Amino acid sequence: MVDLEHGAFMEQVEELAERRRWPDVRDMLVLLEPADIAAILAELPEDRLPVLYRLLPKELAAEVFVEMEPEEQELLIKSFSDTELKEVLDELYVDDTVDLIEEMPATVVKRILKHADPETRRSVNEILKYPEDSAGSIMTTEFVDLKRDMTVEDAFKRIRRTGVDKETINICYVTDPSRHLLGLVSIRTLLLADDEDVIEDIMETNIIAATTMDDREEVAQDLSKYDFLAMPVVDKESRLVGIVTIDDAIDVMEEEATEDFELMAAITPTDKPYLRTGVWETVKSRIPWLMLLMLSATFTGIVIASFEDSLAACSVLIGFIPMLMGTGGNSGNQSSVAVIRGLSLNEIDFSDLASVVWKESRVAVVCGVLLAAGNFVKLLVVDRGLMQNSEVTILVALVICLTLVCTVFCAKVVGCLLPLLAEKIGLDPAVMAAPFISTIVDVLSLLIYFQFAALLLGL
Amino acid sequence: MVDLEHGAFMEQVEELAERRRWPDVRDMLVLLEPADIAAILAELPEDRLPVLYRLLPKELAAEVFVEMEPEEQELLIKSFSDTELKEVLDELYVDDTVDLIEEMPATVVKRILKHADPETRRSVNEILKYPEDSAGSIMTTEFVDLKRDMTVEDAFKRIRRTGVDKETINICYVTDPSRHLLGLVSIRTLLLADDEDVIEDIMETNIIAATTMDDREEVAQDLSKYDFLAMPVVDKESRLVGIVTIDDAIDVMEEEATEDFELMAAITPTDKPYLRTGVWETVKSRIPWLMLLMLSATFTGIVIASFEDSLAACSVLIGFIPMLMGTGGNSGNQSSVAVIRGLSLNEIDFSDLASVVWKESRVAVVCGVLLAAGNFVKLLVVDRGLMQNSEVTILVALVICLTLVCTVFCAKVVGCLLPLLAEKIGLDPAVMAAPFISTIVDVLSLLIYFQFAALLLGL
Numbered sequence: 054m055v056d057l058e059h060g061a062f063m064e065q066v067e068e069l070a071e072r073r074r075w076p077d078v079r080d081m082l083v084l085l086e087p088a089d090i091a092a093i094l095a096e097l098p099e100d101r102l103p104v105l106y107r108l109l110p111k112e113l114a115a116e117v118f119v120e121m122e123p124e125e126q127e128l129l130i131k132s133f134s135d136t137e138l139k140e141v142l143d144e145l146y147v148d149d150t151v152d153l154i155e156e157m158p159a160t161v162v163k164r165i166l167k168h169a170d171p172e173t174r175r176s177v178n179e180i181l182k183y184p185e186d187s188a189g190s191i192m193t194t195e196f197v198d199l200k201r202d203m204t205v206e207d208a209f210k211r212i213r214r215t216g217v218d219k220e221t222i223n224i225c226y227v228t229d230p231s232r233h234l235l236g237l238v239s240i241r242t243l244l245l246a247d248d249e250d251v252i253e254d255i256m257e258t259n260i261i262a263a264t265t266m267d268d269r270e271e272v273a274q275d276l277s278k279y280d281f282l283a284m285p286v287v288d289k290e291s292r293l294v295g296i297v298t299i300d301d302a303i304d305v306m307e308e309e310a311t312e313d314f315e316l317m318a319a320i321t322p323t324d325k326p327y328l329r330t331g332v333w334e335t336v337k338s339r340i341p342w343l344m345l346l347m348l349s350a351t352f353t354g355i356v357i358a359s360f361e362d363s364l365a366a367c368s369v370l371i372g373f374i375p376m377l378m379g380t381g382g383n384s385g386n387q388s389s390v391a392v393i394r395g396l397s398l399n400e401i402d403f404s405d406l407a408s409v410v411w412k413e414s415r416v417a418v419v420c421g422v423l424l425a426a427g428n429f430v431k432l433l434v435v436d437r438g439l440m441q442n443s444e445v446t447i448l449v450a451l452v453i454c455l456t457l458v459c460t461v462f463c464a465k466v467v468g469c470l471l472p473l474l475a476e477k478i479g480l481d482p483a484v485m486a487a488p489f490i491s492t493i494v495d496v497l498s499l500l501i502y503f504q505f506a507a508l509l510l511g512l
Numbered sequence: 513m514v515d516l517e518h519g520a521f522m523e524q525v526e527e528l529a530e531r532r533r534w535p536d537v538r539d540m541l542v543l544l545e546p547a548d549i550a551a552i553l554a555e556l557p558e559d560r561l562p563v564l565y566r567l568l569p570k571e572l573a574a575e576v577f578v579e580m581e582p583e584e585q586e587l588l589i590k591s592f593s594d595t596e597l598k599e600v601l602d603e604l605y606v607d608d609t610v611d612l613i614e615e616m617p618a619t620v621v622k623r624i625l626k627h628a629d630p631e632t633r634r635s636v637n638e639i640l641k642y643p644e645d646s647a648g649s650i651m652t653t654e655f656v657d658l659k660r661d662m663t664v665e666d667a668f669k670r671i672r673r674t675g676v677d678k679e680t681i682n683i684c685y686v687t688d689p690s691r692h693l694l695g696l697v698s699i700r701t702l703l704l705a706d707d708e709d710v711i712e713d714i715m716e717t718n719i720i721a722a723t724t725m726d727d728r729e730e731v732a733q734d735l736s737k738y739d740f741l742a743m744p745v746v747d748k749e750s751r752l753v754g755i756v757t758i759d760d761a762i763d764v765m766e767e768e769a770t771e772d773f774e775l776m777a778a779i780t781p782t783d784k785p786y787l788r789t790g791v792w793e794t795v796k797s798r799i800p801w802l803m804l805l806m807l808s809a810t811f812t813g814i815v816i817a818s819f820e821d822s823l824a825a826c827s828v829l830i831g832f833i834p835m836l837m838g839t840g841g842n843s844g845n846q847s848s849v850a851v852i853r854g855l856s857l858n859e860i861d862f863s864d865l866a867s868v869v870w871k872e873s874r875v876a877v878v879c880g881v882l883l884a885a886g887n888f889v890k891l892l893v894v895d896r897g898l899m900q901n902s903e904v905t906i907l908v909a910l911v912i913c914l915t916l917v918c919t920v921f922c923a924k925v926v927g928c929l930l931p932l933l934a935e936k937i938g939l940d941p942a943v944m945a946a947p948f949i950s951t952i953v954d955v956l957s958l959l960i961y962f963q964f965a966a967l968l969l970g971l
Contacts, residue, residue, distance in 0.1 A: 084718050086738050213703055222700050223682050223741075240699055241681050244672055259543050277766070279545050280759040282682075282741065299758055300739040303765070307736070310769045311853055317776075318849035318946070319842055327854035328867060332874045339846050340879055343920075344886050346842050350835035351894065357831040358901070364830060371823060371830055372816040375954050376809035378834060383778055383805050383947050387798050390777035394770055395786035408787060415791045420799055427803050435810065442817070461802075487777070487946045488842050495834050 066093060070101055079108040087113065091120035103132040115144030122329065123156035130161055139168045146220050147176045148193035148301065154181065180295070188272045189265035191305060192286045192295030197225040201235055201253040205246045208238075221298050224283050227256050232292040234262060234285055262287050265294060270309045273302040274399055313397060317390065317486035319346065342488065349492050353378075356499045363503060363512035369444035370506060373453050374499070380424060381460040381498040382491035388413050388468030389490050393482045396472060403477045409469050417465035424461060425454035452505045459505075460498040467493055525552060529560055538567040546572065550579035562591040574603030581788065582615035589620055598627045605679050606635045607652035607760065613640065639754070647731045648724035650764060651745045651754030656684040660694055660712040664705045667697075680757055683742050686715050693721060693744055693752040721746045724753060729768045732761040733858055772856060776849065776945035778805065801947065808951050812837075815958045822962065822971035828903035829965060832912050833958070839883060840919040840957040841950035847872050847927030848949050852941045855931060862936045868928050876924035883920060884913035911964045918964075919957040926952055 062081075069078045082090050082105075090109070094102055094117070106129055109117060118126065118141055130138060142150065142165065150173060154162050166174055176194040183189025197219050199208050208225065216222045225243070227236040236256030246255050262285045263272045276284050276299055284302070286295045312322040319342035323330060330338075357364070357374075364371055392409060395401040401409060432450040436442045468490050472482035506512050521540075528537045541549050541564075549568070553561055553576070565588055568576060577585065577600055589597060601609065601624065609632060613621050625633055635653040642648030656678050658667050667684065675681045684702070686695040695715030705714050721744045722731045735743050735758055743761070745754045771781040778801035782789060789797075816823070816833075823830055851868060854860040860868060891909040895901045927949050931941035965971050 086718070086720060088737050088739075209703070216700060217704060222703065240703075241675060244668070244681065244699075245676060259545070261545060277759070277762045278547050280547075282758070299741070299762075300736070303736045303758075303762060306762070306765070307857065311857070314773075314776075314849055314853045317773075318845050320846050320850065326857075326859040327850055328860060328864060328871070332871060332878065335850075335871070335875045336878045336882075339843075339875070340882055343839060343842055343846075343879060343883055347835060347839045347883055347887060348890060350838050351890070353834040353838075354831040354895075357834070358828075361827055361830070365824065365827060368820055368824060369817075371820070372813040374833065375812035375816070375837060375958075376806060378837075379809050379812075379950065379954065380802060380806045382950075383802055384798075386777050386946065387779050387802075390773055391779065391786055391794075394773045398766065398770070398785075400785040401787060405787060412787070412791060412794070416794045416798070419791065419795045420802060423795075423799055424802055424806055428806060431807060431810070436813075487845065491838065491841075495838065499834075 063093060063096060067097065070097065070105065075104075075108055078105065082109065083113060087116035088120045090117045091122075091125075095122060095125055099128060102128055111140060112144060115141050119145065119149045122326075124329075126153060127157060127161060130157070130164070135168060138164065142169050142173070146193055147173060147180065147195055148191065148220070150177050151180045151190075183265055186269050187265060188263040188267040188269050188284075188286050188297060189295070191269050191272075191301050192265075192297050193220045193301075194295045195219045196283070196285075196293075196296045197222050198293070199225050199227050199238065199252050201227055201229070201251075201256070203252045204248065205243055205250045205252070205255070206248040208243055208252055212240075212243075221283055221296070224281075224296075226285055226293055226296070227252055228293050232294075234260060234287055234291065234293040236260060237285065260285065262293075263297065264289065269297075269305050270397075272297055273305040273309070276302040277306065278399075309397070312481075313393065313483040316481055316483035317393065319343070319488040346488050346492055350495070352492075353495045353499060356496060356503070360499075360503045360506075360512075363506060366512055367444075367449070367506065367510055369442070369449060370452070370502070374502070377453070377456055377460060377498045377502055378491075378495045380457060381464040381494040382487065384417070384420065384461045385464035385468035385490040385494045386487040388416075388465045389472050389486050392469045392472045393486060396476055396482050403473055406470075406473050409473065410466060413465045413469040414462070417462040418458075420465070421458035421461035425457045428457055429454050448509050452502070452509050455505050455509075456498065456502045459501045460494070463497050463501070464490070464494045467497070522552060522555060526556065529556065529564065534563075534567055537564065541568065542572060546575035547579045549576045550581075550584075554581060554584055558587060561587055570599060571603060574600050578604065578608045581785075583788075585612060586616060586620060589616070589623070594627060597623065601628050601632070605652055606632060606639065606654055607650065607679070609636055610639045610649075642724055645728050646724060647722040647726040647728055647743075647745050647756060648754070650728050650731075650760050651724070651756050652679045652760075653754045654678045655742070655744075655752075655755045656681050657752070658684050658686050658697065658711050660686055660688070660710075660715070662711045663707065664702055664709045664711070664714070665707040667702055667711060671699075671702075680742055680755070683740075683755075685744055685752055685755070686711055687752050691751040691753075693719060693746055693750065695719060696744065719744065721752075722756065723747065728756075728764050729856075731756055732764040732768070735761040736765065737858075768856070772852065772940075772942040775940055775942035776852065778802070778947040805947050805951055809954070811951075812954045812958060815955060815962070819958075819962045819965075819971075822965060825971055826903075826908070826965065826969055828901070828908060829911070829961070833961070836912070836915055836919060836957045836961055837950075837954045839916060840923040840953040841946065843876070843879065843920045844923035844927035844949040844953045845946040847875075847924045848931050848945050851928045851931045852945060855935055855941050862932055865929075865932050868932065869925060872924045872928040873921070876921040877917075879924070880917035880920035884916045887916055888913050907968050911961070911968050914964050914968075915957065915961045918960045919953070922956050922960070923949070923953045926956070 066078055066081060094105055154165060195218060197212055197216060212222055223240050225238050226234060229235055236258045237260060238252060238256045242255055265286055265288050272284055283296045283298045285293055286297060288294050308324060315322045321338040323338055429450055432445055436445040471485035475482045475485050525537055525540060553564055561584060613624060654677060656671055656675060671681055682699050684697050685693060688694055695717045696719060697711060697715045701714055720738060724745055724747050731743055742755045742757045744752055745756060747753050767783060774781045780797040782797055888909055891904055895904040930944035934941045934944050
């Protein structure tokens with residue numbers, strides 16, 4: 054990457070700011086991308102922020118503003134005069150204004166809405182009424198619309214006149230007078246067409262569109278699947294109300310992936326960056342799950358307690374409990390994660406249940422047998438041979454290895470079933486990963502273990 | 513989503529194909545997006561594939577071909593005449609040809625290179641020489657290049673003449689005669705400019721570019737961070753050699769996320785969809801990790817064996833081992849996943865080590881104390897009260913709760929440290945998740961448990 058050396062650059066900016074050499078600071082910042090400027094401003098002392106921000110040229114300032122974290126945005130807005138606020142708002146795209154409003158406290162929101170122009174206010178309110186995870190909530194209402202009877206020349210005139218305020222001009226949408234979506238035409242098609250061609254004749258009419266209430270994750274997946282740069286969003290009456298652009302779709306995909314990672318690690322998802330989340334917030338997102346999982350381990354305790362006499366009679370069995378539970382948990386986790394990822398990439402759905410279970414069963418048998426064989430050898434060579442542990446008899450080794458085969462089988466089947474069932478009943482499958490699966494598999498493996506011990510060792 | 517009802521549609525296609533009503537099949541298919549057609553063809557019996565594929569109009573056929581899985585592509589190529597192969601290859605973009613070549617067996621590759629035109633062959637060989645995870649390997653060499661002294665009118669002429677073969681025309685690149693990258697100009701800027709404006713005056717010169725050897729994941733992250741539609745790729749001499757488009761960047765991001773998910777679940781990453789991976793392939797990607805983790809559980813066995821006498825003296829302690837190890841594992845996993853995700857989103861890096869550890873330590877203390885308190889109440893109310901287990905004395909409860917506090921602390925610190933250290937020494941941090949962390953934490957929690965037992969219970 055032709056990248057700035059962050060550390061050295063930061064120091065220089067700080068030093069120049071310290072010496073109040075504002076024009077020099079400005080000249081350094083304007084060379085950067087908005088996202089980088091936002092990152093640099095975030096690292097400076099809070100009281101410098103408004104001063105430095107005001108140094109930026111108006112248009113760039115708005116772009117930087119969009120890239121900032123809510124804390125800094127709030128700080129800035131509070132330092133803005135009404136005129137300054139209005140200027141920033143005028144430069145923002147509608148969907149960015151919506152994002153901003155969703156993050157700000159009520160008093161700031163009131164001030165923002167008061168200073169937004171009436172049309173923006175209408176669009177913002179329109180978007181805000183859609184549920185948080187819907188396509189409607191991430192769309193922008195600023196797209197280029199064309200009419201079917203326009204010529205390519207007319208279309209270019211319209212794009213030149215209105216394009217500057219639109220989030221993208223790469224795809225233009227053709228609508229009828231009551232705003233029904235009739236087709237779309239890319240800027241590339243327009244450029245390669247003749248000036249006299251009529252839009253109707255060159256537009257693409259096989260349209261894939263989202264509806265406002267569609268899940269935003271599905272829309273993002275479809276944008277990726279079809280390699281679109283934007284996806285039109287229609288209301289219940291098939292009227293075009295907005296578009297979702299690829300950059301917003303990517304943000305959604307990243308957020309959803311992060312959410313999956315967090316759920317799979319038994320963390321309640323937050324949308325804040327790691328270092329920006331306070332200790333209490335972090336504790337709040339982690340403790341309920343830890344507490345729940347800890348208390349549910351009561352069951353393993355009960356199982357062990359009820360076999361206490363057997364364990365006392367053959368105490369060598371105790372030492373292998375962690376290995377059996379661990380291997381079971383890992384096996385189950387492998388299957389659940391494979392299925393969870395498949396579900397979120399739309400590679401599998403509930404109708405594949407039978408083939409998923411069939412596949413995992415076969416994988417489980419092979420893995421179980423290989424692990425048992427490996428462990429059998431290890432028990433004989435290491436435990437009996439090297440460590441001279443005479444309590445590890447062939448029968449004990451057999452109990453352990455048979456438990457392994459059965460535990461791995463149960464773990465893999467449970468691991469692939471639970472995410473599919475969760476999806477079916479409308480839960481997020483990602484919850485059905487390691488922590489939850491392990492808790493179930495722990496109990497199963499102990500029950501299997503003690504059954505085999507009773508059977509083969511007569512305990 | 514305005515979506516086809518997949519099941520019903522499939523049946524209709526199958527029935528029409530059965531009755532050899534080819535024109536009807538064709539009319540149904542051409543209404544769909546290439547990705548959907550590819551999905552439908554994949555579900556039909558293999559021997560129908562070449563027939564149905566040949567029904568598609570030439571350009572659409574090539575688009576469908578790109579969306580297919582390697583198995584079907586190979587099948588098709590083998591059924592193609594030389595002329596047919598040449599036709600498909602002519603329609604493919606260079607980066608798609610490279611993807612194809614990377615997936616095909618040697619004999620097919622030879623045939624493909626033989627029938628590609630010389631310029632494509634040169635570009636393909638150029639791209640193939642970059643390492644698998646580099647920006648060079650995912651770039652395309654088909655971009656629009658402009659000269660600094662062109663007028664906007666000249667630029668449009670050039671775009672109209674050469675644009676049809678370019679992967680994107682939305683961003684055009686300005687180069688000097690020796691192909692050094694001077695600037696870039698978006699199609700939007702061109703459209704909003706006057707015909708007589710000179711490119712040099714309107715082009716953007718603050719360029720962020722990747723070099724051919726940059727990590728493809730970094731490039732994808734940057735495309736997303738800066739909201740670019742394409743990223744220019746330059747060689748060591750700053751000459752523009754290609755571009756990475758947003759659709760390819762999204763694929764990279766998805767693949768990398770899947771890889772992280774798999775590594776975190778102790779699965780060796782594969783790039784095949786779940787249901788397309790055979791049983792043996794799946795076993796091969798899972799068994800080494802399971803075996804390794806199983807054998808490393810030998811340590812927990814040794815720790816337990818060495819405390820066998822203490823456990824025999826106070827057998828009630830055995831029942832809480834799974835709960836302690838589980839809670840430790842879950843706590844460690846939460847921290848490691850939070851850090852791993854932060855690393856892969858570039859929110860944190862190794863230099864944040866101190867603040868990460870400081871944060872996790874505080875979170876750990878709060879979580880540990882809360883969990884210990886919760887468990888203390890549970891031990892008194894459930895184990896002593898409800899289940900009348902007189903062995904659970906206040907001292908035993910104290911041993912368990914102190915162990916919890918210390919285990920959670922160690923787990924969280926280990927959990928956040930290991931991914932950072934892995935990143936530092938060039939390993940993928942995602943390996944340092946649940947399975948690996950648990951194995952370490954298991955041993956730690958047992959050692960802590962037995963220390964407290966020795967101290968407080970005099971065992």
